[in-house]
Amino acid sequence: xxxxxxxxxxxxxxxxxxxxxxxxxxxxxxxxxxxxxxxxxxxxxxxxxxxxxxxxxxxxxxxxxxxxxxxxxxxxxxxxxxxxxxxxxxxxxxxxxxxxxxxxxxxxxxxxxxxxxxxxxxxxxxxxxxxxxxxxxxxxxxxxxxxxxxxxxxxxxxxxxxxxxxxxxxxxxxxxxxxxxxxx
Numbered sequence: 001x002x003x004x005x006x007x008x009x010x011x012x013x014x015x016x017x018x019x020x021x022x023x024x025x026x027x028x029x030x031x032x033x034x035x036x037x038x039x040x041x042x043x044x045x046x047x048x049x050x051x052x053x054x055x056x057x058x059x060x061x062x063x064x065x066x067x068x069x070x071x072x073x074x075x076x077x078x079x080x081x082x083x084x085x086x087x088x089x090x091x092x093x094x095x096x097x098x099x100x101x102x103x104x105x106x107x108x109x110x111x112x113x114x115x116x117x118x119x120x121x122x123x124x125x126x127x128x129x130x131x132x133x134x135x136x137x138x139x140x141x142x143x144x145x146x147x148x149x150x151x152x153x154x155x156x157x158x159x160x161x162x163x164x165x166x167x168x169x170x171x172x173x174x175x176x177x178x179x180x181x182x183x184x
Contacts, residue, residue, distance in 0.1 A: 002144025003180045004151060008134065011097075011182040013076050015087040020079040024063070027075045028055045034078050045070050091184035092132035098125045098183045099151065104176040119178060122159060130154035131184060148174045 021027045031041045038056070042049040047067060054060035063071070091097050100123045133150050156172035157163065 002147065003177045004134070004144060004147040004182075005138060007180045007182040008138055009077075011184055012084040012088070013079075014183065015084055016080050017083055018080065020075050024055055024061060024068075024071075025058055027071050028052060030075055031071070031078070032056065044074050087184060088131075088135050092128055092135055094128060095131075095184065096125055096127045097131040097134070098123065099155070100181045100183075101151075102178040103174055103180070104178075105152070105155075106173040106175045108171040108173075119176075122155065124155055124159045126151075126154040126158055148177075 021030050028041065031044065032038065032052075035041050035044060038049050038052045042052045045052070045067060047063075051060065051063075055063065102119055102121045104119050130150060130153070134147060137147055137150060152172050152174040155174070156170065160170055160172050161167050
């Protein structure tokens with residue numbers, strides 16, 4: 001997974017309408033309902049089946065930090081999938097997405113080009129068509145490079161070219177990402 005895929009996952013988790021379970025037993029029971037067997041939950045968490053049974057019964061209440069982190073990630077990845085899909089569909093058809101990033105952009109234009117651009121901090125709202133393309137690419141399992149190209153094209157058209165009002169022949173590439181965040 002790349003920076004953009006991680007940011008889309010975080011944005012999806014921010015759309016929850018209810019909080020995921022917070023107790024160890026609640027999280028394990030939720031995963032058990034989703035995955036059906038303690039063996040599947042154990043494989044997901046990288047622990048033994050007996051450990052899952054201990055967590056579930058309350059016999060063991062404080063797993064190691066790395067197990068707690070895996071458990072939290074597994075629950076969040078499966079929590080409220082319909083709510084996430086609805087918010088993604090709305091962003092892809094009506095509202096679009098907002099991207100906040102600090103990244104290095106390369107430029108090419110008739111007067112010259114550079115792939116050694118400076119870092120810029122941008123917060124730009126992209127229209128629904130770019131959101132749809134990003135969600136579709138993610139669904140298809142696209143590589144990070146393809147997702148960066150979609151974002152670069154959106155930023156090029158909306159921010160750098162200002163919707164066609166300037167820099168008509170400018171081509172922008174997204175070279176290096178310091179941080180990347182998405183909201184929808």
